[in-house]
Amino acid sequence: MTASRLNARQILFFLAAVAPAGKLVLLPSLLAAQAKNDLLFPILLQVCVQAALVFAVLLLARRERTVYALLADMVGSICAKALCILFAAFLLFAAFVPLIEQKLLVQSLFYDTLPSYVAFAPFFLFSAYLCAKPLNALGRMWDVLAPLFCIGLFGILLLSAGSADFGALAPAGGAGAGGFLRGSAYSSSWFFDAALLLPLVGKFPYRKGLAWKGMLCYLAGGGALLLFLAVYFGVFSDIAVTQLFAFAHMSKYFSGITAMGRIDYLFIFAVAFVMTFYAAMPIHAAAETVSEAFGRRKPLAALLSLGMNAALFALLFALNFAPSATIAAITERAFWVFPAVGAGAAGLLLLLDGVQALQRRRHAD
Amino acid sequence: MRTKHWLKTLPAKLWIALAALVAFTFFSNDFGLVDIQKTAIILAAGVDRTEEGFELTAQIAVPKGSDRTTGGTSSVEIEGRGATVADCLAAIYAQTGWVPKLVFCDLILLGEEAARSGALDALDFFLRNEYSPDSCLLAVCEGSAGETLKAASAIDDASSLALEKLFSDAAKRSGRVMTATMREFAIGHYGASASGYMPYVRMIAQKGPEEGAGGGQNTAAEEGEEKLFSAEQTALFSAGRMTGILTEEETAAFSLLKGNVYGGALPAGDATLAVLKNSGGVSLQAETLTAKLSIGLKVRIAARAAASSPENVATNRVTQAECLAAEQALEKAVRSLWARCAEAECDLFFLRRTLWRRSPEKYAALKDTPLSEIALSTEISVEGLR
Numbered sequence A: 001m002t003a004s005r006l007n008a009r010q011i012l013f014f015l016a017a018v019a020p021a022g023k024l025v026l027l028p029s030l031l032a033a034q035a036k037n038d039l040l041f042p043i044l045l046q047v048c049v050q051a052a053l054v055f056a057v058l059l060l061a062r063r064e065r066t067v068y069a070l071l072a073d074m075v076g077s078i079c080a081k082a083l084c085i086l087f088a089a090f091l092l093f094a095a096f097v098p099l100i101e102q103k104l105l106v107q108s109l110f111y112d113t114l115p116s117y118v119a120f121a122p123f124f125l126f127s128a129y130l131c132a133k134p135l136n137a138l139g140r141m142w143d144v145l146a147p148l149f150c151i152g153l154f155g156i157l158l159l160s161a162g163s164a165d166f167g168a169l170a171p172a173g174g175a176g177a178g179g180f181l182r183g184s185a186y187s188s189s190w191f192f193d194a195a196l197l198l199p200l201v202g203k204f205p206y207r208k209g210l211a212w213k214g215m216l217c218y219l220a221g222g223g224a225l226l227l228f229l230a231v232y233f234g235v236f237s238d239i240a241v242t243q244l245f246a247f248a249h250m251s252k253y254f255s256g257i258t259a260m261g262r263i264d265y266l267f268i269f270a271v272a273f274v275m276t277f278y279a280a281m282p283i284h285a286a287a288e289t290v291s292e293a294f295g296r297r298k299p300l301a302a303l304l305s306l307g308m309n310a311a312l313f314a315l316l317f318a319l320n321f322a323p324s325a326t327i328a329a330i331t332e333r334a335f336w337v338f339p340a341v342g343a344g345a346a347g348l349l350l351l352l353d354g355v356q357a358l359q360r361r362r363h364a365d
Numbered sequence B: 001m002r003t004k005h006w007l008k009t010l011p012a013k014l015w016i017a018l019a020a021l022v023a024f025t026f027f028s029n030d031f032g033l034v035d036i037q038k039t040a041i042i043l044a045a046g047v048d049r050t051e052e053g054f055e056l057t058a059q060i061a062v063p064k065g066s067d068r069t070t071g072g073t074s075s076v077e078i079e080g081r082g083a084t085v086a087d088c089l090a091a092i093y094a095q096t097g098w099v100p101k102l103v104f105c106d107l108i109l110l111g112e113e114a115a116r117s118g119a120l121d122a123l124d125f126f127l128r129n130e131y132s133p134d135s136c137l138l139a140v141c142e143g144s145a146g147e148t149l150k151a152a153s154a155i156d157d158a159s160s161l162a163l164e165k166l167f168s169d170a171a172k173r174s175g176r177v178m179t180a181t182m183r184e185f186a187i188g189h190y191g192a193s194a195s196g197y198m199p200y201v202r203m204i205a206q207k208g209p210e211e212g213a214g215g216g217q218n219t220a221a222e223e224g225e226e227k228l229f230s231a232e233q234t235a236l237f238s239a240g241r242m243t244g245i246l247t248e249e250e251t252a253a254f255s256l257l258k259g260n261v262y263g264g265a266l267p268a269g270d271a272t273l274a275v276l277k278n279s280g281g282v283s284l285q286a287e288t289l290t291a292k293l294s295i296g297l298k299v300r301i302a303a304r305a306a307a308s309s310p311e312n313v314a315t316n317r318v319t320q321a322e323c324l325a326a327e328q329a330l331e332k333a334v335r336s337l338w339a340r341c342a343e344a345e346c347d348l349f350f351l352r353r354t355l356w357r358r359s360p361e362k363y364a365a366l367k368d369t370p371l372s373e374i375a376l377s378t379e380i381s382v383e384g385l386r
Helices: A008-017 A019-023 A027-038 A040-063 A067-075 A077-109 A122-132 A135-161 A176-190 A193-200 A210-242 A264-293 A298-318 A323-333 A337-364 B002-026 B085-096 B112-128 B145-150 B159-166 B169-173 B182-190 B219-223 B248-258 B320-344 B351-358 B360-366
Strands: B039-049 B054-061 B075-082 B099-101 B107-111 B137-141 B195-205 B226-238 B241-246 B265-268 B271-287 B292-305 B375-384
Touching (some): A008 A135, A008 A210, A019 A264, A027 A040, A027 A176, A040 A193, A040 A210, A067 A264, A067 A337, A077 A176, A077 A193, A122 A264, A122 A298, A135 A264, A193 A337, A210 B182, B039 B112, B054 B145, B075 B085, B085 B099, B085 B112, B107 B145, B112 B226, B112 B241, B145 B159, B159 B226, B182 B226, B195 B241, B226 B248, B248 B271, B271 B351, B320 B375, B351 B360
Parallel strands (some): B039 B099, B039 B107, B107 B137, B292 B375
Antiparallel strands (some): B265 B271
């Protein structure tokens, strides 16, 4: 059994109040473009699917063994290593959208005019440091980030709700089945939270009911996301599609802002701070997966972190002139990767659980 | 032993220090440094149509030392011409070396010709520019926007600041002006109604510095006539083009229908009533079978007499006759407002949007009904505050 380095509470914090942070930047406007006023329905579907996957991943954590260990038992260490590398490659692919979102967000929100390309480069130093840290640091981070996100999102929603015309969400079904399907497909690239949990399996103690609690926490976070999207569409209605960084703009129409100034920046910066950590999460998960598969040799985590971040920085720099094309390539053409990996992981989890149960029965016999 | 431990943890400490430093840079917005000598902080933008495209007049805040330094904000107006608004901004940059900064632009003024030929052609740049706030106010002006922005205001150093005073919350509550932000106008335009409105600004000449409201000490007054601005009329837009103008009475009726007015004045025959409470509403009835739409406009006002005779000063009661006179005047203004909207084909009350939200089928059947064919009913109620 691997020593527990995370707390079950910290996992719940991540699911309820860190995971939704990654879905507030470009996703709302992309959804508004595809699903129009029906943007809540595709997200409801995604949240429910991810909640079920979270439940399955947390059930697997009952064994208190890492996914690599479980895989190695089943298919041998070489195949397990290969599967882990493939999974890490998927996580790095999934990291692309949050990274581009972060880059565009920083350029738009933190600067008054377009800054130089390298303004975003420090993020990778930060990310490299974060990804080399052990898991207990990740847990402590979630302890801090979760309340920060709750306060930030609550403040933004409080200041925005008064300007929202919720009638804009009517008529339900106005975008038709095509809008729902496109919205569901294109939003897949933002929903891989269960996959982020996989490298953590076996690294926190499983307590009774954790799978249910995890699922409910994820649904609660999803509920907050749905509320955010409803307010967002209420505020921007027919121009929602042009609002790329809506969470940073929707609260500025609050009537008190003219008298008090942009007090909403306090909440916006709190959410943006959490997003910065969330953007590094897939890279952390990829480094953790490979590091686990190769025996956690001491300099390996640091080297993997540096290598992965350097590669992503180089790629992002190379694609500096094509952020929209990159986002479109991932969300419109390669979106199927996310549900495919989700379905594959779910199948694998069921298989692992079944094999484990079978082995236990044999031992008992 | 301790030294050895310190040396062992040194790389981690250095890394933390570096991460802290870069995180600080990351969130610092270039440490907030704005080189005022190289940056043009645009307070307001005026857009006019020209033969080649557009002329953009940017009112720029400048450090004190210019000719308008009697206090407050000094400003200078720079013009740029080009096929698009973006070209105009680029021309300003090329001619002055100032980097135009739009984050503080609180007012966009459209010249009448630019508004009539298509407001969104001029506004689209600002709507899509990430650094231009879509909470900025919009207005159309009589004649040229550039001339209006360059006019010497009798009440403020910068004409844009004088204009913004007209669009304050207090002015809105008086019922004499209907303001629109970029967001509100764009939502109206891109929605099912494709309609909108914004205040229509006119300049009023002051007779002389001695008689002017500003006191006449301003050096600008020596150069030309000081101006006051009026925004009591409202420009109507349909499909992005300005198609009509509401009169002062119609603007006041529109404001009362929106339920905006707290403290405005209401004519009641020979007397004037002070509006204390106001609510308004628009109802839409759609009959698909007969393909008929009807609209109900409802205004409720609680008022008191604005001026009383000495014997009535303690109560300030409103008489039945005054209420009736006010209701009749308001009824006339509301009907005139509706007729003006129908004439301009401006769906000011967003009836088509309401229809779409209620039922896409009814919307498909009735969306092309001309506004002039929609039956109007009104319900006006003016009473004294009990």
